[in-house]
Amino acid sequence: MKKIVTATLVGMLSIPALGAEFISIGTGGVTGTYYPTGGAICRQVNKMKKETKIRCSVESTGGSVYNINTIKNGELDFGIAQSDTVYQAAQGIGKYDGKQVKKLKSVMAIYPELLALVTRKDANINSIMDVKNKRINLGNPGSGNEATAMTLFAANGIDKSDLKFAGALKAAEMPDALRDDKIDGYFYMIGHPNANITDATNSVDTKIVPLEGKSVDNLITKYPYFAKAKIAKGLYKGVDADVNTFGVKAVLVTSTDVSDKAVYTVVKAVLENFDEFKKLHPAYNNITKESLLDGLSAPLHEGAKKYFKEAGLL
Template identity: 25%
Template structure:
């Protein structure tokens, strides 16, 4: 009887110790975002806070969002096991999975999708004297002028290069700088550069700050015509028409016709299924929280969670979506790396 009591007591102490250790040292997961002046970073911070709040107490899991140079840097960190989750542009995901463009026939087959996110809206902002027509081809007026392309390892930089190459804009004739979004905004206001490339979910914090400080008489967001979009879609159908509605930015009195591609939340094939399941479930059970973090996330919904994904889904995400009655197309089902 005494031996049975001692065994029960020891098991109780062991259980309490395990629970205490888990609460003191929760499992930590890192989410890679992008430059602090865009949309990835604030939404990533919001996601990390939400997941930690919801999953720390019951699952002993904590999440941390970190800034980075953007999509291509995030893919590299995932491959090197430096982070557990990452936000990337759809273009970057397509290139990494297929081994094209910057990946030079070296596909990254360990990547897995968790969810489609919001639209990554192209924002090419230039000083008014550059915007002679208001069309994206006005970027040719920047030849010999200072222009911030965005950070070197960012999806923003690569997408800008592709857009310009497709439309016959020779960016090598510009004096290029590789600033983060906030740094670009400051440099534009100070006159150190004549334009900046800051694609993100609208509204973009860096663009808002420039509009507040300079207004429509001094800066302009360039537009894409239907012909421009058609040329781009012939090679990269990932881009779609997007209209930045009037009053999205300070003193913006009319709609701006631009283009956008989708953003993705991705992870690594080796991330445990239960972890990805809980992340996906928590995300979609708390969408109203994301809408309050940034207006660019309003388009996020369970109904379009997998529309347009170009990387197969992680098994944990598949499990959640199937529970919710979503049919998974064959090209998104789990495949071996």
């Protein structure tokens, strides 16, 4: 009798979970922009959970490459990644040479990520060519950060061996290394403003170096997922004029294995609460509903397509 009662109670307790769909979003390190972005998306999705029966959770991960690989393996439902990394995975080129991720689909392009070369002022680095014989952090191995820096180097005929020191520190370690004079500068592909760069510019006299000129123009022509942009003046201490650079988009991606309903719900949650969503992080200041469709480098998931069409954006 006890067993029957226990089984009945367990069954009753389980009823609310019946039919619920749980989705996870892979992001990046907790000091970056991906993690709070995943949190912002989940917050909007979970506001609708009674109606949709979809519950969303966020995970801190190693970033773009990690997220795409775990989506491919079915360990994550969604992930945030740089549009250049998404393009390479969808096409089976670059770091995904011969390893095309055919299941990879775009959900939306969230905000621009711009490459910043943050340097100590006393290092006298005024252009990309000045990094030669300097101690420069390129990013942790396999990161989109490192890949973009190396692409820029290749466009300018610079090799890793031209550096006095090529660093592989994680993002959270870079501001301290700059302050402690262990490196002369570091590359960071991120949404702006960002706490990491704010920390660096508040700790030591810095210069954010313009990344511009014919080599960058040629780079953008060769790789259409890149676009010219500016890091606006006043975002960081010492940045008194706009800084020319280039960047990609932070794209929310998923897999064909994820249900149309789940993807539709995510897009709907963001678009129907768009003004509130934009207030959740300064990197979203200039995004529009239309810009969510710019810079997609993998085909749109059918669930996303359905909502964008209903909203009159496709």
